[in-house]
Amino acid sequence: MRYAASLDENNHLLISKLGTVYVNFHRPLEGKVKQVTIKRQGNHWFAIFSVEKHVNETVDFPVPSTGIDVGIQTFAVLSDGTKVENPRFLLKEEKKLSHMKKGSNNWKKQLQKVQQLHIKVANQRRDFFHKQSYRLSKTYEFVFVEDLNIRKMVKNRHLAKAIHDAGWGAFRNMLEYKCKNNGGKLVRMKPHYTSQDCSGCKKRVKKSLSVRTHVCKSCGTILDRDHNAAINIEKAGLDLLGLCPTA
Ligand SMILES: [Zn+2]
Structure with missing residues (x-):
């Protein structure tokens, strides 16, 4: 089953039709999220993020x-x-x-x-x-x-x-x-x-x-x-x- 998902700045992952869950990151997310896979292991749920990373991306800081x-x-x-x-x-x-x-x-x-x-x-x-x-x-x-x-x-x-x-x-x-x-x-x-x-x-x-x-x-x-x-x-x-x- 595929759902649309988005992550906000507070590390809340919003999954369409399912709701919002807080994600505890084991390491920082780098790049733009392309796909999220939700996996269950025992009592724990894992979110696996596939990201797209641009090299030499310039960022404008105010x-x-x-x-x-x-x-x-x-x-x-x-x-x-x-x-x-x-x-x-x-x-x-x-x-x-x-x-x-x-x-x-x-x-x-x-x-x-x-x-x-x-x-x-x-x-x-x-x-x-x-x-x-x-x-x-x-x-x-x-x-x-x-x-x-x-x-x-x-x-x-x-x-x-x-x-x-x-x-x-x-x-x-x-x-x-x-x-x-x-x-x-x-x-x-x-x-x-x-x-x-x-x-x-x-x-x-x-x-x-x-x-x-x-x-x-x-x-x-x-x-x-x-x-x-x-x-x-x-x-x-x-x-x-x-x-x-x-x-
Ligand atoms: Zn002085």
């Missing part, structure tokens, strides 16, 4: 490059100042739970609700990551990010939790393969005083993590801390590749 800094209050900040908000879907219901008497009937009901929500939230988060990474991979040819050592950060529990919650690692991997698929490139940069140095004049302006604004007395640059960092990441990336900033 913007040559960007730098991304992992935010804490916001999910990420781009070097043009755009903020990607944190996907904190759970907070509201979890807060309610914390206000209830532990062990009470209401608490038990709420706990069950929260547990069910965890599953829903995992799906929402995955969709959010897919949408954001898809958009970024279509906009920028080069995406520069810091190669953060998440393990080192575990020392600081609050920071570690925030990064864990936001799922930065999973997002970065998704973004990396989407960029590659689209003909662009995600470049991981070694962190180097990214949040300390001034993006305007390169002067080092030391600040603790709680200082959210970068204020440079030398050149007068005043920027959100993460925005300043994102500009530095992009500049360092362009330097590394020997490219000149266009803006």
